[in-house]
Amino acid sequence: MSAPTLTYSVRARSTAHGAAQVDAGSETIRFDSSWASGATGLPGPAELLASSFAACLLKNLERAGRLLDFHYGSAEVEVTARRQDDPPRFVEIVYELRVATDEPARRCELVHRNLQKYGTVYNTLAAVCDVHGSLVAEAHRTE
Numbered sequence: 001m002s003a004p005t006l007t008y009s010v011r012a013r014s015t016a017h018g019a020a021q022v023d024a025g026s027e028t029i030r031f032d033s034s035w036a037s038g039a040t041g042l043p044g045p046a047e048l049l050a051s052s053f054a055a056c057l058l059k060n061l062e063r064a065g066r067l068l069d070f071h072y073g074s075a076e077v078e079v080t081a082r083r084q085d086d087p088p089r090f091v092e093i094v095y096e097l098r099v100a101t102d103e104p105a106r107r108c109e110l111v112h113r114n115l116q117k118y119g120t121v122y123n124t125l126a127a128v129c130d131v132h133g134s135l136v137a138e139a140h141r142t143e
Contacts, residue, residue: 022048049125050081050093056121059096064114072101073140076109093125095133108137 014020018034034041043051054077060076075097081091097115101108112135116122125131 019100046081046083046090050079052121053077053081053093053095053125056119057095057115060115060119060122061099061111063118064111068107068111068114070101070103070107070111071140072099072103075099078083090125090129092130093133095131097133097135098138099135100138102139102140105137108135111135 010022010024012020012022014033018032018040019030020033021028021030023029029048030042031048032044034040039097056078058075059074064070065072077095077097079093079095081090082094083090083133097112099108099111103111115135122131
């Protein structure tokens with residue numbers, strides 16, 4: 001017997017000239033849906049996908065912190081997504097997750113494995129393109 005599925009819903013809308021927004025949770029996120037126009041400063045769908053991947057890592061770091069009693073002060077992740085044109089698809093996602101922690105290296109490796117194993121967005125993207133990266137532990141300084 002499998003666990004019940006969770007459902008997520010968003011609502012998006014746009015105008016004919018690329019001004020778009022998506023309602024997710026209680027927030028509205030503006031994005032660029034224009035085709036072949038100059039930079040608007042807003043994220044496009046590719047940046048939103050990379051953002052979802054980054055959010056997945058950070059949310060699962062919080063989850064792993066609680067489940068594994070892993071202590072950290074802050075975290076920051078940089079994600080690079082590469083796509084090709086023909087056929088159009090993402091071919092690689094690379095990340096570096098920097099965590100301010102005094103946990104030993106073996107615990108950091110355990111948390112990183114958990115992020116790779118239990119991240120929904122991580123696993124969905126890893127099923128269709130090359131996903132790889134690192135968790136870098138930096139000394140946690142309390143001030």
